[in-house]
Amino acid sequence: MRVVVEADGGARGNPGPAGYGAVVREANSGEVLAERSDTLGVATNNVAEYSGLLAGLRAAAELGASEVEVRMDSKLVVEQMSGRWQIKNPGLRPLAAQAATLVRRFELVTFVWVPRERNKHADALANKAMDEAAGITRDAPGGGAAKGKEQPAAGSVRPSWEPPAATPTRLLLVRHGATALTAQRRYSGRGDVPLSDAGLAQARATGARVKALAPSVAAVVSSPLVRCTRTAEIIAETLGRGVPVEVEPDLVECDFGAWEGKTFTEVRAQWPDEMDAWLGSTEEAPPGGESFRAVATRVRRVVATLHKGYPESTVVVVSHVSPLKILLRDALAAGDAFLHRLYLDPAGLSIVDMWGDGGVAVRMVNETAHLAG
Known part of the structure; x- marks a missing residue:
């Protein structure tokens, strides 16, 4: 055909x-x-x-x-x-x-x-x-309307070095604290493993850092897995003032399928072709698992919901490596190679600002100074 x-x-x-x-x-x-x-x-x-x-x-x-x-x-x-x-x-x-x-x-x-x-x-x-x-609603799609690069539409964002005057929605992105699998460098996707003692200490340190950075936090939003919800609870307890913890299913880690709990070396030995395909394309998924493209779809839903639900507010987002990397990739308008070049430490902290006109600024990526000592 x-x-x-x-x-x-x-x-x-x-x-x-x-x-x-x-x-x-x-x-x-x-x-x-x-x-x-x-x-x-x-x-x-x-x-x-x-x-x-x-x-x-x-x-x-x-x-x-x-x-x-x-x-x-x-x-x-x-x-x-x-x-x-x-x-x-x-x-x-x-x-x-x-x-x-x-x-x-x-x-x-x-x-x-x-x-x-x-x-x-x-x-x-x-x-x-x-x-x-x-976030623009029109009565009907403007067939033939020019692309942003030719004729920016109403509400578009022009590149500028000038600091925005409006108050953004600020996302404080936190990877959960360490677990036993983290220390062993194993794929940890949907398996519900708890924080280790080191991870609990990291969560407490991150809570103190968030409190110092953000005088007012509207909510702490977490993946449903216990390593994230416990991290989120510790951060909320440190913040005090009755900051709620909200569970967001779309923030869950990528499903690594048959690779769950295995090391990179073990996966490479058993699934070499599948590993190459997965590293080469966000369309590919581990056997029985989920592609990064699928993860990106749900992460974008979360970002849109937070942007709309918490205008001009600060929200702590506690999630996993894959969702947070994808969120940062999108915020930086980077290519897919970014996903394999960025490292996010357990309890590392990143900051992304988003404005109502579509503007985005990445303020911090993977800060870990609060974990020293």
């Missing part, structure tokens, strides 16, 4: 609230066979455009297509995927590699640049997703 993939993406600001859209059509009739769109949190235009391409190629593969003509109004993506331009931005290389892997599933894939007016359907889907990412 021959299909046409029309794909687009953009950001309100660059980076800013981002989204993508993709349409798959039957090549001869033009009949729409599939539509895909989603928000990306905060990202750049180029990341959003590549995300639209990936979504379109996946949809074509799901439909069983053998030949694909990709049409995009992004000259950069078309030229890079055609091999005529180098990929100089390291943040785009993992996305291009994922696209290249998908391309190999088909007998033939061609890339064609088209002007914006010939990409209205995908553009409208992308703009609707960008509206959602920016």
Whole structure:
């Protein structure tokens, strides 16, 4: 089967609230066979455009297509995927590699640049997703409305060095304290292991640090697993003033499936091909487990809920390595390689500010000075 993939993406600001859209059509009739769109949190235009391409190629593969003509109004993506331009931005290389892997599933894939007016359907889907990412509600999606990089919409964020005057929603991100599996460097996903004595001490130290940083905390929000809820309870007890602890299921750790409780060396020895695939793509999941893309979907739900539910307030978020890395990746508009390069210590503390207009600032990443001694 021959299909046409029309794909687009953009950001309100660059980076800013981002989204993508993709349409798959039957090549001869033009009949729409599939539509895909989603928000990306905060990202750049180029990341959003590549995300639209990936979504379109996946949809074509799901439909069983053998030949694909990709049409995009992004000259950069078309030229890079055609091999005529180098990929100089390291943040785009993992996305291009994922696209290249998908391309190999088909007998033939061609890339064609088209002007914006010939990409209205995908553009409208992308703009609707960008509206959602920016918290903008419209009566109807603005079909053909320009991407953030061309004509920023109302409520968009322009890059600026000027400190914002408004009060942000501040997220104090805390990885739970250490457990027995942490000390043994084992995969610890959905297994409900308690804090070790060292982890309890780390939680108390983190509570004192949070209290010094934040004179007023609206809530402590935690993953449902006991290593997080106990960390959250200790922090809330240290803060005093009746700060509530709220359990948020979407903050749970990635499900590592068959790898749960095993070391990296053990996994590498038993599942070498699966390990390579998992390290190479956020689409891949451990055997019987969960992909980072799936984790990202639920983490973005949490961020949107907190942003809306706690305007101009400070919230402590207690979670695990994978959700916190993904949240920081999105906040920094980084590529997927960021997930394998960032290290988060047990009880490490990070800070992200978010404004109502979509602006984001990362104030701190993995501070551990409070754990010294």
